[in-house]
Amino acid sequence: MARPIRIDCLQYANWSEKIFRQMRKGGVDAVHVTIAYHELFRETVTRFEEWNRRFERHADLIMPGYWAEDVDIARKTGRTAIFFGFQNCSPMEDDIGLVEILHRLGARFMQLSYNNQSLLATGCYEAEDPGITRMGREVIREMNRVGLVVDMSHSAERSTLEAIELSTRPIAITHANPLSWHAALRNKSDDVLRALGQSGGMLGFSLYPHHLRDGGACTLSGFCDMVARTAELMGMEHIGIGSDLVQDQPDSVVDWMRSGRWTKGVDLGEGSKANPGFPRQPDWFRDNRDFPTVEKGLRAAGFSAEDVARIMGGNWLAFFEKSFRPAAP
């Protein structure tokens, strides 16, 4: 049997030829990359421009991903398809018309909020969560229309449950783990995960140490057991990988992610005074070359080859197929 399709539904690196070659070594067919945390529209366009230059320079390693079919094209041509997403709604500013513009430019995932309250929804670090806003309802409808996936990875509980309810197309939590496995503000309750699975949505399991039991010391078998328990809760069709892999970024970048321009101080987010920067990855998942290791771990945990193929990329591919095209009028 050919190796399974491998899709990682979230990474954020200081992109370079080295990393693209690691993607190829790890046999990663598609990656959803974050291109905005707090960037407004024009800044986000510059991020797209930078990716255009990368596609030109590294045409033998990567290609833009617009549609599910591009995963197959990438696979057949030995490249990795890059799909774009935002971890916040800042790129659309206050203009609902930018939803379609950003989708046209290649955006395929957009979080409605990032830790804080946004114009659309509440972030997971706010004390209060009043749910999806008036504008949020309009924007979810527009995202559903054009084919931009609602991502609630950094959103708060009520907002997330309401987004699942309001969205007429399945939504995603591209990178998080169950709260019941590891208590972190960013991880998700069983209620959220159950509603997500029942609505046809997808969870991408995070490999970011702050989302893992025991952090960087988390074991592969511990991670895979958690995957097995989540499959029981959500259904085998609704889980995949969203590693949240951060590579080669200076700590100034984690500052930008956490503090943006919303505070004059420093927000430590998931970090702490003792550990303010990027945390150390588990030694069984250091970079893109370790996807086959995760695959072996899942097999060892008792998953069938077919189920491993689903988790490693098949489920995301099926989700891409139903999510990215504009809805029928």
Add this chain to the structure above:
Amino acid sequence: MARPIRIDCLQYANWSEKIFRQMRKGGVDAVHVTIAYHELFRETVTRFEEWNRRFERHADLIMPGYWAEDVDIARKTGRTAIFFGFQNCSPMEDDIGLVEILHRLGARFMQLSYNNQSLLATGCYEAEDPGITRMGREVIREMNRVGLVVDMSHSAERSTLEAIELSTRPIAITHANPLSWHAALRNKSDDVLRALGQSGGMLGFSLYPHHLRDGGACTLSGFCDMVARTAELMGMEHIGIGSDLVQDQPDSVVDWMRSGRWTKGVDLGEGSKANPGFPRQPDWFRDNRDFPTVEKGLRAAGFSAEDVARIMGGNWLAFFEKSFRPAAP
């Protein structure tokens, strides 16, 4: 025989359902519409947004045109395909990376200058024409790469000849007439037209009164005789229609076109103190419903049915086919 393909390679109207219905009445399969004169990038994005709303509201009459194939789709579904263009390079500001972004958003034609000197080339109203600038050479190469057509309709003679020479893909003068037929700063010399034809480029004949012999009193047979003489000069494959039709625009719009933000005064452009606003159209070409009249005029002037079909749209379609896709790497 089915009616010929009809493509108008320049219009600029105060768009409305009324005008879209006139396009359908006139059997116009595709129109290249101007969406920027002096608009910078973000303003231009708003123009794309406004068109997205029109495509949503009037999906039975119009559709976005990205590729030559869309003309066939429009024809088969009884709609008009709308292709986008800029009459100036202002939408790309000082950022060559925006060329690919704007192409992705749907831009298919961009003038290197509009009457005045730009960062790229000289306009036809300047006293001096130093030719294509350093940045202009870079941008022409990038436009060639991504498939954005160089349009020199409002550029000066030397800049235009150099653009024809420098561009590795054929360029267009989407809306102008021969200077030898009607002396206007906007019309083009035989040298330019000959070089344009020899390089595989296209001229779109303008029906804007200031570009016509006798202005609004120009006769259909006089116009068609001019077409015949230009066909002899350039070759039958290099001519089409670019009517420069302006409809339902208030005179404030002609002020924006001519004066933008570059003067605190008022530039009358092709107008005059006695006639500062939009001029009156010839009575045989008032709006999109009159394309069949032009067709009949060309037949009466002695063109074969095949040649009329080329002029009315076949030549533009062939040009679209070779111009809009990215160049092979």
